[in-house]
Amino acid sequence: MGCCTPKVRVSLTDGQTVRLQVLGQESSKDTEQIIQSLVAAGLVTPPSKSSDVEPVSEDAWHELTQRLTASGGKPLSEIIIEERGLM
DSSP: SSSBHHHOOOOOOOOOOOOOOOOOOOHHHHHHHHHHHHHHSSSSOOOGGGGGOOOOHHHHHHHHHHHHHHHTOOHHHHHHHHTTTOO
């Protein structure tokens, strides 16, 4: 589960090196202020609460596993992009 979702598409090229920072639930006061500033500026959506996220059903889990297995090792990101029709 991510902290915030960008509201604009992030342009990355194949093989591009990126840096991600994973923050625990115990983020600092500075981090919270930065996130609030980004939300206020409309650059990211507010973090979701864990109570907002519904667990995946056993049937859905099984279907997703079958689809990933049938993809022949294609990265999940490519599958999602294809399904959204962005390519």
